[in-house]
Amino acid sequence: MKRFFAWGNRLHNGESSIPFVGKAKLWLMITGVLVLLSLLVPLIAGFNFGIAFKGGSQFQIDHVSDTSPKKGEDLVSDVVADSEPRLTPTGDTAVKIETNQLSDDQMQEVRDALVGGYDVKVEDVTSTFVGPEWGQDVTEKMLRALVIFVGIAMIVMALYFRTWKMSLAAIVGLFVVMIVTTGIYSATGFEITPEAVIGFLTVLSFSLYDTVVVFDKIRENTTRFKDKRNLKFSELVNLGVNQTTVRSINTSVVSVLPIASILFIGVFLLGAGTLVDISLSLFIGTIVAAASTLFVASPLYALLRANEPAVKEQEEAVRELRLKNGAEDVPPVIHAEV
Structure with a gap:
């Protein structure tokens, strides 16, 4: 010094x-x-660009035991093949998954798949979407x-x-x-x-x-x-x-x-x-x-x-x-x- x-x-x-x-x-x-x-x-x-700029759907899953990208992305892709999911850990027991913009029915199907795949409660999975406008x-x-x-x-x-x-x-x-x-x-x-x-x-x-x-x-x-x-x-x-x-x-x-x-x-x-x-x-x-x-x-x-x-x-x-x-x-x- x-x-x-x-x-x-x-x-x-x-x-x-x-x-x-x-x-x-x-x-x-x-x-x-x-x-x-x-x-x-x-x-x-x-x-x-993040979802705020290009639009899309987002899922937040809390109280998960596995935060690896593969598991969450596979769960979403199995429901909507062309959704291009991107998983990001947001904590030790929480993850965020962003996808292309999905329809209401697709979002519900993905939510159900995430609840079952991660073995969490329904209220632990929240979903939002951002329109391109x-x-x-x-x-x-x-x-x-x-x-x-x-x-x-x-x-x-x-x-x-x-x-x-x-x-x-x-x-x-x-x-x-x-x-x-x-x-x-x-x-x-x-x-x-x-x-x-x-x-x-x-x-x-x-x-x-x-x-x-x-x-x-x-x-x-x-x-x-x-x-x-x-x-x-x-x-x-x-x-x-x-x-x-x-x-x-x-x-x-x-x-x-x-x-x-x-x-x-x-x-x-x-x-x-x-x-x-x-x-x-x-x-x-x-x-x-x-x-x-x-x-x-x-x-x-x-x-x-x-x-x-x-x-x-x-x-x-x-x-x-x-x-x-x-x-x-x-x-x-x-x-x-x-």
């Missing part, structure tokens, strides 16, 4: 440096590949919420930082989080439920918060950058990212650990369900969001401003001063506020 904090101090002082900006094109190229793969995977594998309505509301969130985020970022380039870089980072996270869901086959979407939107808020913290430090470092001759603009941006790297890592770890605990409890103790759905999206998204802030949003902001005349002039002035003083064209160690 001491080494970690010592490393953090070196990053803050400029004694050590991670080339977030210096290798911006590399990070963005890697990001581009990940985004492309995340867009291609759903086209090949599709998404595993309701699922479509949920999907539309999800997309509407996403558009509203991104729109508000763009406006708030632009007003807060008073520059559209920071706002654009932050929003691109958000889109990377969205695309990569959904790509992971598609590749792994994790079920997308309303609870997962709630967790996903929460992650976007975390990503935005993390980006604001880093950008705030960058803005502090680059204030009146034209008058500074110890560091170039790009180096000031990179220093700001390095100075907040440990904080960003700590925030992410502090967030991920309890989420991982909830995920563990949900999977191994309570069984899959709402707890798992929301914690899984939070777990994946938080990790992706932290990486996006450091390796996408911040380097992209530096690149967006690289061709500004004032930035070019300042960087050239710093370079000439270093050469004039017989120094290498590399950032010096900073032991005080820049």
Whole structure:
């Protein structure tokens, strides 16, 4: 732990440096590949949408002695061959079975088969169904919420930082989080439920918060950058990212650990369900969001401003001063506020 904090101090002082900006094109190229793969995977594998999005029938069976998928799925398939049952344990003695939408008669037959097959009471088996219209309505509301969130985020970022380039870089980072996270869901086959979407939107808020913290430090470092001759603009941006790297890592770890605990409890103790759905999206998204802030949003902001005349002039002035003083064209160690 001491080494970690010592490393953090070196990053803050400029004694050590991670080339977030210096290798911006590399990070963005890697990001581009990940985004492309995340867009291609759903086209090949599709998404595993939950019953709330695609509609269907659902059976909840309590007080069962066998929670293995085979038994429950076979019981349903024996009654309705093309029902495509999917069993998920929701506890040590409870399971949930989702199927394609069944008729009332079919649902009653399946209920009777489950009561007999699991040797439980009639009241231990409950059934519900979700029509395709309701699922479509949920999907539309999800997309509407996403558009509203991104729109508000763009406006708030632009007003807060008073520059559209920071706002654009932050929003691109958000889109990377969205695309990569959904790509992971598609590749792994994790079920997308309303609870997962709630967790996903929460992650976007975390990503935005993390980006604001880093950008705030960058803005502090680059204030009146034209008058500074110890560091170039790009180096000031990179220093700001390095100075907040440990904080960003700590925030992410502090967030991920309890989420991982909830995920563990949900999977191994309570069984899959709402707890798992929301914690899984939070777990994946938080990790992706932290990486996006450091390796996408911040380097992209530096690149967006690289061709500004004032930035070019300042960087050239710093370079000439270093050469004039017989120094290498590399950032010096900073032991005080820049």
